[in-house]
Amino acid sequence: MHLSKSHWSPLLRDEQLLRLAEAMTVRLIMTERADFVSIGEEQTVGEARCRMGGIYDYLPVFTGDAVVGLINRHDIRSAGGSESVRSFVRSADLVTQVASASLRATINRLIDDEALLIAEDDGSCSGLVHYADLNRQAARLFLYLWLSALEMGLAEVLRRSRLSLEDWLRHLSEHKKVDLLGRFELNRRQNIDLDPIELVQLSDLLNVFRHVEGCVKGLGLTNAKFERKTSHLVELRHAAMHPVRAVVRAHGDVARLAERLADVEEVVGATHRVLRGVAEAQVS
Numbered sequence: 001m002h003l004s005k006s007h008w009s010p011l012l013r014d015e016q017l018l019r020l021a022e023a024m025t026v027r028l029i030m031t032e033r034a035d036f037v038s039i040g041e042e043q044t045v046g047e048a049r050c051r052m053g054g055i056y057d058y059l060p061v062f063t064g065d066a067v068v069g070l071i072n073r074h075d076i077r078s079a080g081g082s083e084s085v086r087s088f089v090r091s092a093d094l095v096t097q098v099a100s101a102s103l104r105a106t107i108n109r110l111i112d113d114e115a116l117l118i119a120e121d122d123g124s125c126s127g128l129v130h131y132a133d134l135n136r137q138a139a140r141l142f143l144y145l146w147l148s149a150l151e152m153g154l155a156e157v158l159r160r161s162r163l164s165l166e167d168w169l170r171h172l173s174e175h176k177k178v179d180l181l182g183r184f185e186l187n188r189r190q191n192i193d194l195d196p197i198e199l200v201q202l203s204d205l206l207n208v209f210r211h212v213e214g215c216v217k218g219l220g221l222t223n224a225k226f227e228r229k230t231s232h233l234v235e236l237r238h239a240a241m242h243p244v245r246a247v248v249r250a251h252g253d254v255a256r257l258a259e260r261l262a263d264v265e266e267v268v269g270a271t272h273r274v275l276r277g278v279a280e281a282q283v284s
Helices: 016-022 045-052 103-109 131-135 137-159 165-169 174-189 202-211 223-230 233-241 252-283
Strands: 058-063 066-072 096-098 115-119 125-130
Touching: 016 103, 016 137, 045 058, 058 125, 066 115, 066 125, 096 103, 103 137, 103 252, 125 131, 131 137, 131 252, 137 202, 137 233, 137 252, 165 174, 202 223, 202 233, 223 252, 233 252
Parallel strands: 096 115
Antiparallel strands: 058 066, 115 125
16 A cells, blocks of 8 residues: 555654754753762762762862863772862863753764763753663663664655565564464454554564565665664664663773764665655655
C-alpha cells in the first residue's frame, strides 16, 4: 500500500522528533549551582583533595559569590597540600558553555573538555556539566529521539517502496518471522490496523536494508558507507534505552558518541530526502 504524504506520521513528516531533540539543552543534565561541591580561590590543594574525596574530578572555584573557574584532580596530583589552588584554576572564560546550548553542542564541547561551567545570558554561573552527565536520563532521551527518527524513516522508506511483504520478510530470522506474523494476526483479530513494517525492530530494519537489493542505493549511499554508518547503532540504542548500560564510561567515549550521533543524522537525512522526493513526485 502506498500512502499519501498526509498519512505519514506527523512525527516524521514534520520532523517533530528532531525538533524536540534539538530543543533539549544542557540545563537538562547539568548540576545546579545550589548543589555544587566547591572551593574558595584562597584555599589549599589539600582542602581541594579533601572536598573531592573519591567522587569528584572537578570543583568550581569561587571568589566571593563569583565562580572564577574549575580545578581538576589531575592538575593538582603532584602539588603540595599547602599550595594555593589559585595556581591550578582553569579560568571560567575557557571552560564555560551557555545555558541555552543544545545537548548536541554540549556533546561536541565535551569532546575536548571533561567538564564545563554553565553560564546564563548575564554571565552568572548556574551549573556544571561533566561528561559523565551524558548518562543522565535526559541525554538518553535525546539519543533515543534521534534513533526513533531513524527507525521511523527506514520503515517509511521500506513501506513506500515496491517491495512486497515476502520480499523483505525472508531476511528476518525464523523466530522473528513467527513473532511478527503472530503479532500482526493478533492485532488484526483485535481490529488494530498496523502495517507489518511497524512491528519490525531497528536491528531487523537495518538487516533488511543491507540485504534487499536497491534499498541502500535508494538512500543515495553505498553498501560500505551504510554499513559503516549503522553497524554500531543497535548498540547505541540499547545503551540509550537501558539505564544499566553506560552511554559513556570514560572521557574518550564522548568523541565516539559524537561520531555515532553524526552517523544517525546522516542516515536520517537520507531517509527524509527520499520521502520528500516521493511526496513531490506524487504532487506533480
